[in-house]
């Protein structure tokens with residue numbers, strides 16, 4: 001296994017192109033690679049601010065949980081939004097993990113993403129933002145249990161790109177998982193990531 005994003009970050013650091021980076025992993029499966037590779041000194045977890053518009057179920061078994069390690073001791077800050085009840089069973093801690101319950105839809109997902117990005121960027125200044133744009137939070141995905149629409153996934157991409165643009169943080173994007181029942185949907189979701197980037201950065 002070769003972790004493309006981790007290799008890219010370490011190479012850019014070695015070449016003195018960047019000092020710090022933030023990974024934003026929006027694949028439906030937790031970003032266990034970045035979490036393990038860039039694990040820094042563990043510090044006390046503090047909860048993310050609650051999402052005021054959230055209509056997530058409140059019973060503790062299904063409630064979205066977010067853990068944060070505080071200021072990352074390393075030079076890479078990792079954020080992962082993922083379905084809790086999915087691979088990998090053991091999730092090594094990211095700087096911010098948003099463990100989403102099954103069936104989360106567009107509005108709640110976007111609120112948690114906005115929250116995680118804001119919180120991460122309040123405590124860490126990345127020279128580069130590495131966005132892992134999984135297509136598998138899609139409601140029709142065969143390996144995912146979230147319920148985002150194609151439109152919601154494009155809004156997700158736009159949100160990440162808008163945050164990077166507003167703060168003048170260079171951003172790179174890689175595609176990630178996508179196992180929709182219809183292959184055309186996966187292609188559309190990935191294509192929309194490119195279209196969203198064009199719309200945000202050329203507006």
Ligand SMILES: [Zn+2]
Pocket residue numbers: 027028029134136176177178
């Ligand atoms: Zn995945």
